[in-house]
Each structure stands twice: as structure tokens, then as C-alpha cells.
Amino acid sequence: MTRLLFIAAAGFLVGAFLVTIVRTVGHEPYGAAVPAPSQAGHAPAPASAPAPASPHAGHGMAAPAATAPAAPRVINTICPICGMDVDPAIPPAAWEGVLVGFGCRACPPEFANDPAKYGAAARTNTVVEP
Numbered sequence: 001m002t003r004l005l006f007i008a009a010a011g012f013l014v015g016a017f018l019v020t021i022v023r024t025v026g027h028e029p030y031g032a033a034v035p036a037p038s039q040a041g042h043a044p045a046p047a048s049a050p051a052p053a054s055p056h057a058g059h060g061m062a063a064p065a066a067t068a069p070a071a072p073r074v075i076n077t078i079c080p081i082c083g084m085d086v087d088p089a090i091p092p093a094a095w096e097g098v099l100v101g102f103g104c105r106a107c108p109p110e111f112a113n114d115p116a117k118y119g120a121a122a123r124t125n126t127v128v129e130p
């Protein structure tokens, strides 16, 4: 009888021990399930990544628009000094925020002697009388 009680007690202890292990193992999946929602919480952060892409596209469209008004342009088509058609191959001279074109390479130095006089003529696209 004593042995039977011992075996029964031992069986009970083993059973209790196994149940404890099963419960412990059973709790681990629950513990692992807790971080799962946090990972799901991290998922929305990468989902918002495409949002900055649209401002970048808008920036690309704004860049050409800002460049066009900033570039100075040649205001005359006739050289204010010699009266020839403005030659695009000759670098224009910057004057009061605009560019003055020339018809021959001898005219830019002449323009430098009196930019105000020749520049005013370039505004009206006329030739300065010598």
C-alpha cells in the first residue's frame, strides 16, 4: 500500500510538473503574441513613407518655374551701336538686370564706354546716332 501511495504521489507530482511545463510553454506563445501587435504598430510608419514622395514631385515642378523668370534676356534685336542684327554668337552685356545684344565683336567695348546711352537705345531697339 505504501508503494502504491508513493507511486500515486509520484505520478501526481510528475503530472503536476508536466502541467506546469505545459502551462509555462502555453504562456510563451501568449508572450510572443504581445510583441506581434507592436510590430503591426510599426507597419504604419513605413506605410507613410510614400507621403514625402508627392512633395518631392511638386518640388520638381516648381524648380523649372523658378528658373524661367530669373534668367535675364536680351532686350534688343538690333545692335544699338552699329545697327546690325544681334548676333547670338557674341556674348551679350548685362545692364540694369537685362542683357544687351550686339551685332559685331567691335561693339561690346564701345558699349562699355557708355552703357547708359547704349543701354537706353537697346531698350527701344534703336541705334545710337554717332
Ligand SMILES: [Zn+2]
Pocket (backbone or CB within 6 Å): 079, 080, 081, 082, 083, 084, 102, 103, 104, 105, 106, 107
Ligand atoms: Zn554692332
